[in-house]
Amino acid sequence: MGDQVERERALGLVLELVVLLEQDMSKRLEQDHLSSGRTAVLWVIRERGPITQRELAEARNVTPRNITGLVDGLETAGLVRRTPHPTDRRATLVELTAAGTAVVERLEQEQREFTDLLFDGMPEAQFESLTQGLDEIVRRIKGAL
């Protein structure tokens, strides 16, 4: 389990990883004039298809008001479109436009490239124990929440 100094170094690595990932992501997204909030909405629509704003709010665990703003931005950017809900006239369905689909597909491609960066050429044993270790600490954090 490591002595105190080793543990602190290990935690430092984890925190550094968090910072690096945030920087890397926001840098990539900036190039597409995207932001974290809007991108997260895009991912949900990608996974679940046309979806109401209420459902988006629940999926993202934010307020409906917040979704209004994010969808406004995505709509202005031409990435999503609001359409009337077929049976409930109060609700709005949000769906990807062709441009939005293209953007999400490029993000998916970049994610695959990022996976390659992280793991290409890594020895099988190291990859195995890394994922097992990550699994373990993720489980521990979840258990503590």
Add this chain to the structure above:
Amino acid sequence: MGDQVERERALGLVLELVVLLEQDMSKRLEQDHLSSGRTAVLWVIRERGPITQRELAEARNVTPRNITGLVDGLETAGLVRRTPHPTDRRATLVELTAAGTAVVERLEQEQREFTDLLFDGMPEAQFESLTQGLDEIVRRIKGAL
């Protein structure tokens, strides 16, 4: 190095870890009426002692204007204090108050407890290979920036 499915799962673990850490941290900080930006400033002052706002801006890699706002908030909360720079009348030195020092020390204590949560009772071999794996991917990301 794992097949494509295993790799995607591994990246998923890393991203999940990022999200969990952000949630955990912002939850802890909220209890102290702190926020990520202000806390980051607090850490820099803790490490480097009384420091000008210009230096804070460089350390945090944000604009001087941003630092003005963060220090305003910390000062209102009673955690830091602005004092005149001894030789340069343009500059301001920002330093921790007793209350600010107490808050930072508690954060440090919480960080030690978090380290325990992550690593207590983990077999030496697993701890070793986890830190080596983290080291490797941190190095790879840095190399790609």
Add this chain to the structure above:
DNA sequence: TATTGTTATACTCTATAACTATA
């Protein structure tokens, strides 16, 4: 002329509360 920190302005993400249209 260059630097330190500020005011002015703006954008993104987030929240609560009040309100409209619809169920």
Add this chain to the structure above:
DNA sequence: TATAGTTATAGAGTATAACAATA
């Protein structure tokens, strides 16, 4: 009466630009 989404308002983090005081 309850729900979907909006307007109104607010606060945090971030940015650029213009400006005052000082170096």
